[in-house]
Amino acid sequence: MAVVDIARSLLVTAKHMFRRPVTFQFPEEKKPFAARYHGRHRLNRYADGLEKCIGCELCAWACPADAIQVVAAENTPAARFSPGERYAADYQINYLRCIFCGLCIEACPTRALTMTHEFDVEDDSREKLIVGKDRLLAMEKALGEEGAG
Amino acid sequence: MSAEVTVTIDGREIAVPAGTLVIRAAEMLDIYIPRFCDHPALAPHGACRQCMVEVEGQRKPLTACTTPVTQGMAVRTQHTSEMAREAQRGVLEMLLINHPLDCPVCDKGGECPLQDQTLAFGPGASRFAGEKRRYPKPVRISPLILLDRERCVLCARCTRFSSEISGDRFIALFERGALQQVAAYEDEPYESPFSGNIVQICPVGALTAEPFRFRARPFDLTSTPSVCTLCASGCRTIVQTRRGEVARILASEDPEVNEEWICDKGRFSFPRAQRPDRATEPLVRKDGELVAVSWAEAAALVAERVGSARERGAPIGVLSGGRLADEDAYALSRFARGVLGTADVDSRSWTADGEEDAVFASMLGSPGATYSDIEVSPLVLLLGCDPREESPILHLRLRKALNRRGSALFEVGPRATALAREPGARSILCSPGTEAGVLLSVAWLLVNPFGLPVDDATKEGLSSPGRAALRDASGVADEPVLALAEALRAAGGRAVILAGERLSRSPGALAVAWNLACALGARFGHVPRRGGFRGELWAGLHPRLLPGGRRVEDPAARAEVERVWGASLPPVAGRCARAILSEAGSLGALFLVGADPASDFAGFGASAVEAAPFVVAQDLFLTESSRRADVVLPARGPAERAGTSTDWEGRAAEFEAAVAPAGLSLADRDILAMLSGALGEAFPTRTRDLRAEMRVLERSPQAPAAVGAPTPALPEPDGLRPFSLVTYPLLLDAGTMLAGSGALLEIARRACVEMHPGDAAALGVSPGDPVRVASAMGEIVGPARLSAGLARGSVFVPANQEGLRALALVDPFAPVTAVRVERA
Numbered sequence: 005m006a007v008v009d010i011a012r013s014l015l016v017t018a019k020h021m022f023r024r025p026v027t028f029q030f031p032e033e034k035k036p037f038a039a040r041y042h043g044r045h046r047l048n049r050y051a052d053g054l055e056k057c058i059g060c061e062l063c064a065w066a067c068p069a070d071a072i073q074v075v076a077a078e079n080t081p082a083a084r085f086s087p088g089e090r091y092a093a094d095y096q097i098n099y100l101r102c103i104f105c106g107l108c109i110e111a112c113p114t115r116a117l118t119m120t121h122e123f124d125v126e127d128d129s130r131e132k133l134i135v136g137k138d139r140l141l142a143m144e145k146a147l148g149e150e151g152a153g
Numbered sequence: 154m155s156a157e158v159t160v161t162i163d164g165r166e167i168a169v170p171a172g173t174l175v176i177r178a179a180e181m182l183d184i185y186i187p188r189f190c191d192h193p194a195l196a197p198h199g200a201c202r203q204c205m206v207e208v209e210g211q212r213k214p215l216t217a218c219t220t221p222v223t224q225g226m227a228v229r230t231q232h233t234s235e236m237a238r239e240a241q242r243g244v245l246e247m248l249l250i251n252h253p254l255d256c257p258v259c260d261k262g263g264e265c266p267l268q269d270q271t272l273a274f275g276p277g278a279s280r281f282a283g284e285k286r287r288y289p290k291p292v293r294i295s296p297l298i299l300l301d302r303e304r305c306v307l308c309a310r311c312t313r314f315s316s317e318i319s320g321d322r323f324i325a326l327f328e329r330g331a332l333q334q335v336a337a338y339e340d341e342p343y344e345s346p347f348s349g350n351i352v353q354i355c356p357v358g359a360l361t362a363e364p365f366r367f368r369a370r371p372f373d374l375t376s377t378p379s380v381c382t383l384c385a386s387g388c389r390t391i392v393q394t395r396r397g398e399v400a401r402i403l404a405s406e407d408p409e410v411n412e413e414w415i416c417d418k419g420r421f422s423f424p425r426a427q428r429p430d431r432a433t434e435p436l437v438r439k440d441g442e443l444v445a446v447s448w449a450e451a452a453a454l455v456a457e458r459v460g461s462a463r464e465r466g467a468p469i470g471v472l473s474g475g476r477l478a479d480e481d482a483y484a485l486s487r488f489a490r491g492v493l494g495t496a497d498v499d500s501r502s503w504t505a506d507g508e509e510d511a512v513f514a515s516m517l518g519s520p521g522a523t524y525s526d527i528e529v530s531p532l533v534l535l536l537g538c539d540p541r542e543e544s545p546i547l548h549l550r551l552r553k554a555l556n557r558r559g560s561a562l563f564e565v566g567p568r569a570t571a572l573a574r575e576p577g578a579r580s581i582l583c584s585p586g587t588e589a590g591v592l593l594s595v596a597w598l599l600v601n602p603f604g605l606p607v608d609d610a611t612k613e614g615l616s617s618p619g620r621a622a623l624r625d626a627s628g629v630a631d632e633p634v635l636a637l638a639e640a641l642r643a644a645g646g647r648a649v650i651l652a653g654e655r656l657s658r659s660p661g662a663l664a665v666a667w668n669l670a671c672a673l674g675a676r677f678g679h680v681p682r683r684g685g686f687r688g689e690l691w692a693g694l695h696p697r698l699l700p701g702g703r704r705v706e707d708p709a710a711r712a713e714v715e716r717v718w719g720a721s722l723p724p725v726a727g728r729c730a731r732a733i734l735s736e737a738g739s740l741g742a743l744f745l746v747g748a749d750p751a752s753d754f755a756g757f758g759a760s761a762v763e764a765a766p767f768v769v770a771q772d773l774f775l776t777e778s779s780r781r782a783d784v785v786l787p788a789r790g791p792a793e794r795a796g797t798s799t800d801w802e803g804r805a806a807e808f809e810a811a812v813a814p815a816g817l818s819l820a821d822r823d824i825l826a827m828l829s830g831a832l833g834e835a836f837p838t839r840t841r842d843l844r845a846e847m848r849v850l851e852r853s854p855q856a857p858a859a860v861g862a863p864t865p866a867l868p869e870p871d872g873l874r875p876f877s878l879v880t881y882p883l884l885l886d887a888g889t890m891l892a893g894s895g896a897l898l899e900i901a902r903r904a905c906v907e908m909h910p911g912d913a914a915a916l917g918v919s920p921g922d923p924v925r926v927a928s929a930m931g932e933i934v935g936p937a938r939l940s941a942g943l944a945r946g947s948v949f950v951p952a953n954q955e956g957l958r959a960l961a962l963v964d965p966f967a968p969v970t971a972v973r974v975e976r977a
């Protein structure tokens with residue numbers, strides 16, 4: 005009996021020796037994720053470069069981890085950040101709190117907030133993990149709404 | 154209205170007074186009927202149609218907010234009636250047809266009745282597919298208020314507030330049908346000090362306030378119930394903070410006090426706490442400069458200088474300025490009298506005769522007038538007070554009494570107030586300083602021909618020759634005086650007499666008014682301008698009063714206080730603020746606790762602070778006075794400390810701290826305890842110990858007692874006449890507490906020199922002309938404004954308006970400042 009069992013398990017091992025490995029060489033090598041994967045957030049822009057975020061705080065309201073802080077302000081003709089009256093003067097996500105649930109992007113009425121496939125959110129201090137608008141905002145104009153959301 | 158009727162709402166029976174509206178009756182049963190236009194403080198309007206209910210026997214649904222209940226009425230609300238449900242759903246769908254649904258950028262989002270009621274009672278989706286009505290976003294209807302017409306549901310709450318409550322011609326509904334819209338009157342200057350209330354009662358985000366726009370969402374805010382202390386109205390407020398900073402102040406409800414309104418000063422003046430001139434650490438003058446030191450060093454220095462002053466026997470002066478919480482005021486009184494051993498304590502900016510303290514002593518020990526008394530009184534006599542500028546909520550209450558209750562109002566003074574325009578109001582204009590003469594004449598009429606019983610001394614006083622002379626100088630005709638006397642006789646004990654602090658500028662007038670109230674059995678109220686004054690008066694921050702309105706001269710009263718404090722008190726009356734300041738050079742030390750004599754007394758105060766050898770200023774800010782002090786001790790601001798505040802009625806209300814204190818600041822009472830410690834004296838260190846002492850010192854209420862016959866002073870003739878200066882600060886001025894309040898200051902009234910058209914014609918002045926007003930103290934030039942609401946021979950200049958400070962003209966020693974007026 006025991007011999008048969010051992011042979012059977014060895015067979016399993018032997019089979020795997022001829023299969024392609026599932027591991028890969030991160031970070032040199034990266035793999036695509038499922039389309040709806042919830043990675044790091046991004047704030048998107050319109051084609052004309054204006055920010056989509058209107059500072060409505062609905063993302064902050066939806067967040068179960070209280071990870072988002074938005075402080076809104078009013079656009080002026082001289083300093084226009086978004087279409088309409090209101091924009092986010094300050095926008096921060098605290099990645100030490102975020103649980104990547106995606107409720108925030110669900111709540112966003114303008115699809116300003118989406119989640120990318122970037123998942124390697126790590127750093128060596130608390131401050132660096134509270135990410136502001138400077139790092140969340142898409143730098144290119146009209147960077148779309150790829151990823152989940 | 155007292156008859157009761159029984160109605161059934163959703164099958165539950167309730168008996169209510171006849172005439173009750175269905176919506177109110179339902180509230181009594183805890184049944185909520187959705188509504189937009191209905192507001193309990195405003196007249197029923199029936200504009201929005203949201204409150205539809207089914208009434209048995211009626212074919213169509215009725216609006217619950219305009220339908221009074223009748224005997225046996227059976228009402229079915231949305232909870233039990235499909236008809237009501239259907240009607241309400243329909244109305245909501247209609248309202249949303251033109252609503253922009255821009256909740257994400259709307260300040261009301263999260264506390265919006267339209268959102269809430271749509272969610273609770275509305276349809277899930279709209280069937281409307283066309284273009285919505287569009288208007289340019291937002292219209293700035295005042296520097297403080299913005300209107301977004303797309304969001305307006307035309308409930309007319311704002312316009313009804315304007316016409317019914319505040320009485321300002323500010324906004325109204327224009328056009329009809331789908332184009333109907335709220336708009337500001339274009340030709341009227343925007344001058345309402347109550348505009349913030351319409352933002353609070355707007356059931357949608359159509360009205361937003363500039364200082365709060367986009368600053369926070371309701372869920373960001375932490376609310377702390379509080380009390381506004383900027384004037385003596387005593388408004389209950391809610392201070393809302395975000396991340397440790399005040400974001401918004403809302404009116405809270407107290408039917409006995411502010412109902413549910415507050416003024417714009419109380420609502421929008423909060424950014425002051427974050428100002429750069431805020432004192433955040435103890436400062437001591439070294440080599441002519443104020444430098445930051447530790448609390449211990451500052452306290453040691455104060456103790457040393459106080460010690461040496463005592464050794465030399467040099468007097469110590471203590472001034473407060475009507476800005477303290479009650480506990481702080483009491484602590485200051487105890488510190489000044491019990492620890493420093495001085496009697497030179499004052500919180501007033503006026504000098505008054507010997508009768509004033511007798512009036513205050515009796516007033517503090519007896520029940521006085523209240524807001525509710527005013528509302529039911531048939532006659533209010535208003536003296537030396539301009540409520541719209543000095544106690545705005547009192548103005549609203551008086552307006553309500555006049556408009557809704559049909560009360561009558563008489564005011565006696567040199568300048569008509571805004572209330573003079575209301576129905577039933579009558580202004581008796583007299584030259585400044587002669588109010589005592591007019592009041593004595595009224596009293597004489599009441600006593601002699603009308604036979605009002607008074608004691609002999611009063612009767613004798615009324616026959617003094619001074620009365621007639623003063624009466625002549627007042628320039629008042631016989632008819633209004635007779636009318637006032639008759640009205641007072643008719644109203645008797647139901648009359649209310651309100652005296653502002655400016656009545657004390659006419660020597661004897663306060664005592665005559667008080668005695669009149671006593672003789673009639675009428676309620677009396679003293680309305681100071683600053684919110685802390687009443688508490689400071691109670692605490693004994695007055696040269697002749699001890700805590701609880703005890704008089705210094707009374708040995709038994711002194712002994713009661715000495716027992717509680719364990720200290721012996723100077724048995725003499727102290728000097729008033731002006732006397733202290735005029736001999737500032739001989740003081741050992743001058744303590745300014747929330748007092749700013751360099752502003753309140755202009756140049757005279759500033760040079761007194763300079764002359765005093767050692768000045769300790771306990772203040773929030775580096776004011777004109779504290780920047781001249783030798784030691785500046787940072788005190789906590791209104792939202793930063795807990796305490797009690799007493800309004801003009803004498804009603805006390807406790808409040809909690811809403812934000813963390815600025816820098817190293819301490820509550821005034823804690824600073825005083827620290828200084829006592831440095832002086833080696835025992836002092837209560839906990840607020841609750843101070844409160845316990847205050848309770849012990851509270852006197853049991855007595856009946857108000859008339860004071861001795863007043864001694865009115867005759868106005869002195871002098872070369873500069875014929876003009877007398879009338880001046881007092883307007884609600885929104887260049888005062889310390891308002892600096893840095895941004896948009897609020899934009900609605901402050903433009904300063905001008907107000908004069909009677911007859912006087913202007915005699916001087917050849919037309920409206921807008923530059924006019925020079927000169928007194929012995931200085932001169933100012935401002936544009937003329939003509940007003941018939943001013944006594945002849947008087948000129949009104951607001952005390953402290955940006956660019957035109959009449960304070961610089963005021964002679965600190967004359968009850969009335971004489972001025973020369975000419976075209977500049």
Ligand code: SF4
Pocket residue numbers: 066067068069070071072097101102103104105106107108109
């Ligand atoms: S993903 Fe979830 S936890 Fe993270 S910020 Fe969004 S709502 Fe908050």
Ligand code: SF4
Pocket residue numbers: 056057058059060061062063064074092111112113114115116117
């Ligand atoms: S990201 Fe979206 S939900 Fe968040 S504030 Fe901006 S617009 Fe609103």
Ligand code: SF4
Pocket residue numbers: 304305306307308309310311312335354355356357359360
């Ligand atoms: S602005 Fe507001 S309060 Fe005024 S009518 Fe429109 S919805 Fe009503």
Ligand code: SF4
Pocket residue numbers: 381382383384385386387388411415416417418419420544545546
């Ligand atoms: S009326 Fe007076 S107490 Fe009331 S909010 Fe205005 S300033 Fe404050």
Ligand code: FES
Pocket residue numbers: 187188189190191198199200201202203204205216217218219
């Ligand atoms: S609440 Fe009744 S009609 Fe508006």
